[in-house]
Amino acid sequence: MSQETRTPDYDPATLEPHWQQRWAEEGLYHSDVESARPKFYALTMLPYPSGDLHIGHWYAVTPSDARARFERMRGANVLFPLGFDSFGLPAENAAIQRNIHPREWTTKNMERMRGQIRSMGTMIDWRREIASSDPEYYRWTQWLFLQLLAGGLAYRKHAAVDWCPSCNTTLAREQVVGEDRRCERCGTLVTRKELEQWFFRTTRYAEELLDFSAIDWPERVRTLQTNWIGRSEGARIRFAPAGRAQDTEPVEVFTTRPDTLWGATFLVLAPEHPAVAALTSAERRDEVTAYVEGARRQSDVQREAADREKTGVATGGHVVNPATGEQIPVWIADYVLPGYGTGAIMAVPAHDQRDFEFARKYGLEIRPVIRPAGGEALAAAQMEEAYVGPGELADSGELTGTPTTESVRRTGEWLAARGTGESAVTYRLRDWLVSRQRYWGAPIPVVHCPACGIVPVPEDELPVRLPEDVEWRPTGESPLKLHPTWRKVDCPRCGGPGERDTDTMDTFVDSSWYHLRYLSPHYDDGPFDPAEYRYWMPVDTYTGGIEHATMHLIYTRFFHKALRDLGITQGDEPMLRLRNQGIILGEDSEKMSKSRGNVVAPDALVARYGADTVRAYLMFFARWEQGAPWSPDGIEGAARWLRRVWTLLLEGRQATQDSGGAPQAGEATRRALRRKVHQTIAQVTQDFERFQFNTVISALMELANEMSRATADGAAGSSEWMEAESVYLRLLAPVAPHLAEELWHRLELGDSVHRQSWPEADPEAAAEDEITLVVQVNGKVRDRLVVPADVSREEAETRARASEGARKFTEGLTVRKVVYVPGRLVNIVAT
């Protein structure tokens, strides 16, 4: 046997670390402000340093990286940073279990994860890394808190707040999930606690947050946010107290059906409503007090179970229905929630099912005031449920006869003219509770002074550092409160003895602005360098999981708008385009978890196949936005593909050299190769733009197959082959950066492939010169003809009608019509 030149093996284990090191040394992925080039800010959600990198991290980061690389090769100056969301409860909980300091646990995890992320071969600019638990970072989280405070957007109030007894801290409304109200983090049933807490005024931005017109975000996220904000249009109506209480303030209700006012036969207050005491008569006092006490003791789960039978008690007090002038009784009932609307409703039992049930149970009047469309007037005694359909107003004074299509508007005008009410909008959204009674977070930078009240810590004293020597075990009190000295400070205003706020901030505050700190992570004069901001912001593409739809993704929009109003940021939205990746489930189609033992460890995959294969497979194995159960066999396909590319290009180069520039392949083969090359450029470009990574890979696989056929036909050595090589490696570079780089160098194509520009598709080269013309009879495929691409209509129709398939199926029929779709088909309509 003769000694052949053997193609070396594809060995990612050596070439990947080699290139990673080279790129780092050269600073290949440093992104700096460069006004000459268009910027592109590609952001991916920052990970929590939980210790071990999960395949889900790879799924979030590597396709995002590929897309950032694509933008870079297209000529943009791309910023693709990463950091760590390193404050938070898991660090504290882990630290408690292992008896090490949260900082130590977090630092170790970040080190480990940094190494793992580096193995992905991303274009992350590590100079811009941030960690939210860094004093250099949280100094500015605190500074931003103070700006919100000064701007009236942060405030303190005493309220019943959601409390997780396991995490021993308060939770934001968004962190309470499910029908039975569990802690978003640990799943424990949430209870209520009365506490004085810090809030951010998210509700002030409710209306603006509903407007998505300036951003390209997925429909799914937009609806989740829209539902979460929960806008209701209706009216506020004031009911003046009657009898003994007539000198007290009117009771205001919110209703979406002001047009049913004439049917309001009683009023219901939430047990917590401030007017309860004034409206309660002496003889009802004991019963009312007992009911209020009972409601307070009940858990929210019990109270808010919709299927529970309604209970309530009469207060003995009355108010005047402003429409009818009649006195109607006032009740209290726990189906009216203190936190929504005004905490009081007008009950219209004839037209609201809840009120109907309540009225039937307690024998209250049911008075129909809507005549159903095209039907008989309703009779209260015969009704079995509330009528909520369309119709016209009945027994409604001067508005009688108004159709329900305009009755809400006209009642609003009627009320406004009398000064007893007006149109109003209510939101479900609550203000964001940001205080946490835990150690591992950014301390709230205020001092409580007995003389001056709440005093902000002066800017030049920031950051308010976390003390290191603290008992961080949770007791329900903030650990900072238990520190012997930390909280004792002089009041910055009067110099008298004061006390630091001992709560820390919700970690969602940290992550609401991290994209700004990446711009200048070590900037000392503000949260970010304005010059960097002007160049890089807003974020062009934001990628991450959908689970943050009603948390982080609302908070960060709120934060940006609030900072805009404080003159700190510009523009209305922080992130222009959002795309969410799906979830990779375990092989058993269940959520991956250590306890189920179905966790896929990326390190093992990288060790076995190399990072490029893992990247390619993650982009290929499912629709990115959908996710799928992990399939261990599929990755072999991606590995095979990259190995084939390796041998194809190296053997192709050998054959090129052997040919001495005289390819054996004929013109047709070479033209076909060039056509496929340019078709692939167009396809891959379009699919990258749309985040359709799976078809990027399949297009590249197809081109490799075509190139494989072309070399078999002797295309190596031709100019078409050389073009194919160069294009292939550039299209591959975002997906498999190490392999593409290695081959780029082995083929001696020049400097780093990652500095090359994205190839451009030549439509002329991509055009087919022959097409398959489909012949249909009555819409069914009956024949296929190969014709020149520029075939004339007449020619196409004639040949189609003469085709065997067409003749066979039109025999004995009359041709009524012929539809011709150029380049595709001829449809013969015959009967």
Next chain:
RNA sequence: GCCGGAGUGGCGGAACGGUAGACGCAGGGGAUUUAAAAUCCCUCGCCGAAAGGCAUGCGGGUUCGAAUCCCGCCUCCGGCACCA
């Protein structure tokens, strides 16, 4: 209950209203090999010997032509839910 999203081969999935199932996995057959791995070639929706027929959750409709558009259902996933 309300609001979204999704239903296409054994599997992941392709498909500007125009050849349904690209690309890949798994399966079947073969080549190479002492053997295996790796690699390469062929095959692969269902029924049918073939001609052909049937197929994109179900039922209608629009259209020359529907996975794609419209109407009505069913199932799964997610969110919200006594929100006045």
